[in-house]
Amino acid sequence: AQKVTQAQTEISVVEKEDVTLDCVYETRDTTYYLFWYKQPPSGELVFLIRRNSFDEQNEISGRYSWNFQKSTSSFNFTITASQVVDSAVYFCALRGAGGTSYGKLTFGQGTILTVHP
């Protein structure tokens, strides 16, 4: 069975602070894919990144960066110099590549990020 745990239910920061959202996953698949999605107050789910299990290279996209560590089954997301527009619910998700987990995107419970001006 697949499982994604986002231990931080809510995080509150002041604008320009850096913030890291934690994600820990469990899977028996040797090949899998990890995702982060953003859900702003308007409610839609916005795709941010996909990472393959065989690629542990960290990624940076503007103020966003992701740290994938297979040894600790973690895929953490850092926002540098946070802005009010970053306020949203952020979801980490996992998809296996074989058997019954193929195709299924399993979500964590989400972390509510509030950035205060």
Add this chain to the structure above:
Amino acid sequence: DAGVIQSPRHEVTEMGQEVTLRCKPISGHDYLFWYRQTMMRGLELLIYFNNNVPIDDSGMPEDRFSAKMPNASFSTLKIQPSEPRDSAVYFCASRTRDGGHGYTFGSGTRLTVV
């Protein structure tokens, strides 16, 4: 591309009534997914299709729920009869075969059963 299109955006219905949610996936996407989001249970996968064929419906909560995909450009999720505990946001998503650009979600249908 217009993205994944869901209708209606909001639906309010009385308990016992039939509800039909609709989804148009992105053209060329092989997979279609129905998710439900509630405060208590988060985002749950209900069912998904590959090339219009249902692959896994283990997340469908009860026989009251049914989903169809008669062709590559249209899917429905039906609840009959509806109950207050079905109140949730229902998302439809689609992706390509390799999922390289992730799953694209629709804007969701907010269902309220009173």
